Amino acid sequence: MPVKWLMHFQPNQGTTLTSQVMAEACAVAESFPGVSRDGRWRSSMTFYRAVPRDQSLPAPSDLPRDLIGISLHDLPNEYLFVMRSQRLILRAHSSVQTVMDKLQSYKGRFFINFEGLQYKWGDFKLRIGKCLYNPNEALRGIVMEVEYLPLSSIDKSQRVMEEFYEIWREAVASKLLAGQFINTEVNFVEYGLGDSYTPQHTAVLYGMCVVQVIASSNKNQ
Amino acid sequence: MEPQQLAGSGDAPPKQVAQAMDRLGRAARLIAEIRLGADRILEALLVSNENPRLSEKAAELTLGEEDAMRRHFLDLRTVGKQLEDSGVLSGALRSRGNSWGLHMPLVCPDGAVVAYAWKRQLAGQAGASAVDRARLALKAFSDQKRRFFPQLEDDQLNRSNNDTIKFPPTKRPRLSHRPTQSPNIDSTEQKPMLADILKSIQTEAPGVTISTCQRLEWSKRAESLASTMNDSSLEQPKEQILSNLSGSFNEVAVIELVASGVFRVLVSLHPAGSTDPDAVAFFSPNEGGSYLHSRGMSVHHVFKHVTEYADKALQYFQSSDPNKALSHLLSWICSHQSLFTKNCSKCSKLLAMDKSLALLLPPVHRPYLLNSKDHDQDFATAYHIGCSSYDV
Numbered sequence: 001m002p003v004k005w006l007m008h009f010q011p012n013q014g015t016t017l018t019s020q021v022m023a024e025a026c027a028v029a030e031s032f033p034g035v036s037r038d039g040r041w042r043s044s045m046t047f048y049r050a051v052p053r054d055q056s057l058p059a060p061s062d063l064p065r066d067l068i069g070i071s072l073h074d075l076p077n078e079y080l081f082v083m084r085s086q087r088l089i090l091r092a093h094s095s096v097q098t099v100m101d102k103l104q105s106y107k108g109r110f111f112i113n114f115e116g117l118q119y120k121w122g123d124f125k126l127r128i129g130k131c132l133y134n135p136n137e138a139l140r141g142i143v144m145e146v147e148y149l150p151l152s153s154i155d156k157s158q159r160v161m162e163e164f165y166e167i168w169r170e171a172v173a174s175k176l177l178a179g180q181f182i183n184t185e186v187n188f189v190e191y192g193l194g195d196s197y198t199p200q201h202t203a204v205l206y207g208m209c210v211v212q213v214i215a216s217s218n219k220n221q
Numbered sequence: 222m223e224p225q226q227l228a229g230s231g232d233a234p235p236k237q238v239a240q241a242m243d244r245l246g247r248a249a250r251l252i253a254e255i256r257l258g259a260d261r262i263l264e265a266l267l268v269s270n271e272n273p274r275l276s277e278k279a280a281e282l283t284l285g286e287e288d289a290m291r292r293h294f295l296d297l298r299t300v301g302k303q304l305e306d307s308g309v310l311s312g313a314l315r316s317r318g319n320s321w322g323l324h325m326p327l328v329c330p331d332g333a334v335v336a337y338a339w340k341r342q343l344a345g346q347a348g349a350s351a352v353d354r355a356r357l358a359l360k361a362f363s364d365q366k367r368r369f370f371p372q373l374e375d376d377q378l379n380r381s382n383n384d385t386i387k388f389p390p391t392k393r394p395r396l397s398h399r400p401t402q403s404p405n406i407d408s409t410e411q412k413p414m415l416a417d418i419l420k421s422i423q424t425e426a427p428g429v430t431i432s433t434c435q436r437l438e439w440s441k442r443a444e445s446l447a448s449t450m451n452d453s454s455l456e457q458p459k460e461q462i463l464s465n466l467s468g469s470f471n472e473v474a475v476i477e478l479v480a481s482g483v484f485r486v487l488v489s490l491h492p493a494g495s496t497d498p499d500a501v502a503f504f505s506p507n508e509g510g511s512y513l514h515s516r517g518m519s520v521h522h523v524f525k526h527v528t529e530y531a532d533k534a535l536q537y538f539q540s541s542d543p544n545k546a547l548s549h550l551l552s553w554i555c556s557h558q559s560l561f562t563k564n565c566s567k568c569s570k571l572l573a574m575d576k577s578l579a580l581l582l583p584p585v586h587r588p589y590l591l592n593s594k595d596h597d598q599d600f601a602t603a604y605h606i607g608c609s610s611y612d613v
Contacts, residue, residue: 034579122522122580150505150521153482159562163572
């Protein structure tokens with residue numbers, strides 16, 4: 001599976017994030033020669049909290065209290081779970097969501113949708129999207145996913161992705177956007193993930209990125 | 222002469238067909254007898270001409286032969302009449318309604334006999350006769366070649382499937398049979414063997430896995446790579462280490478070079494088992510499918526451009542140093558391990574925007590020019606398409 005980097009937009013100190021930023025970021029992408037729009041994309045994330053069976057008893061300590069469920073745009077038939085505290089990732093069929101609803105052992109606390117535009121640029125694929133808090137559709141952040149199609153090795157693609165990131169940051173700065181894109185740094189080894197990129201890597205990236213997005217959004221409010 | 226059975230229209234078609242075949246056989250034998258008879262008559266005439274003493278004996282022989290030949294002619298006429306009546310020679314009975322799908326054997330204008338035209342077997346038999354004729358033609362051709370071009374005998378023994386003759390027959394007339402020697406040997410320089418070349422490349426570039434296989438094996442492997450890539454539940458597709466055909470490199474037609482996480486390169490050899498590369502193509506290690514072969518093209522821009530450049534490099538190696546073309550090519554390929562890490566030697570960046578192509582690419586041009594007799598050719602420089610000058 002091709003390697004991906006995930007970035008989120010960090011607004012400048014004192015400025016608030018607006019949808020205008022999304023339009024400006026797309027304009028930056030479209031300003032590169034050879035970029036072509038490639039449709040829309042959409043992913044979603046659910047923050048689950050454990051529901052204790054018996055309210056009077058304390059919750060067992062070995063079970064995770066919080067669980068993140070992720071549905072990725074490029075894997076419609078799958079659903080991934082991330083347990084950040086235990087550093088575990090689970091890949092399941094998308095029908096597991098029905099199971100979760102029936103079991104009611106974990107309940108969705110809140111939901112985040114990612115949606116936006118997709119671009120193709122040679123061997124790169126770019127996805128710029130809004131991070132929307134469900135249900136009131138409040139804008140919490142702007143994310144950008146960069147995918148390099150020829151390579152699956154994280155190690156071998158490191159330099160290519162770094163240089164792309166620099167090119168992107170320079171373009172964004174030159175267009176005077178009110179902020180910058182920050183890359184999500186993750187130590188995949190902690191999650192037991194290897195050098196070859198997989199959907200589990202993406203799940204971890206999103207999990208980490210959303211935490212940063214929410215933190216930065218709370219700070220700016 | 223055995224009594225002939227009359228094949229009436231009351232006979233079943235299979236019997237009629239069998240009888241027709243029988244008669245054709247007899248006709249052929251009669252024709253052969255007639256030819257022999259004519260030969261004997263001529264011989265008798267020659268003998269009597271040279272040796273007048275034997276002329277009486279020769280005359281007796283001639284008269285005897287004449288009788289025999291006359292009989293043969295009569296028999297042939299009878300058989301011919303029978304065949305004509307049964308429709309063999311004219312094909313008139315092909316469309317007979319009650320023939321059970323069988324047709325009379327047909328003698329084609331070129332003399333070939335199409336024995337059975339059973340509907341089920343039509344294609345097979347016609348094919349069989351074509352195969353037989355092709356085999357006969359090949360045999361006749363081989364015999365003539367052996368007779369008129371004896372010096373090409375060794376080449377025929379050495380090349381298993383291919384008749385490409387590198388040098389014209391007049392250049393090196395072969396008088397001794399040395400089947401183990403390659404016909405391309407120049408008297409001054411030994412051409413290296415495939416096994417040695419691969420071993421030395423493996424030592425030179427330990428990060429690259431090299432394997433070899435036959436052409437058909439490769440197409441199966443390419444398909445299996447596609448299914449491995451599709452199974453995204455695998456953490457990492459295991460690189461199947463193909464065993465090199467140890468000791469027997471005679472059939473090797475494809476060399477696969479894999480630098481883990483960087484590239485998969487295919488080089489084809491033509492003819493199989495030789496050390497002459499004829500095509501090269503670069504692919505992503507992610508790719509799999511039937512389009513993965515030495516004349517295929519990657520779906521990724523970076524590898525497309527490297528492959529185009531590799532074609533030029535191959536042509537250069539073939540023209541400047543044909544005996545070592547494969548060694549140079551493989552070394553050059555292995556230098557691409559740093560394709561995604563080595564900066565451009567001109568602008569010092571890794572990624573650069575190519576304005577004409579509107580693509581962001583790493584340095585895909587690695588100069589391939591060989592400098593005189595330097596064996597330590599390291600192909601160390603790399604350039605973006607826009608940065609490489611015309612003469613690198």
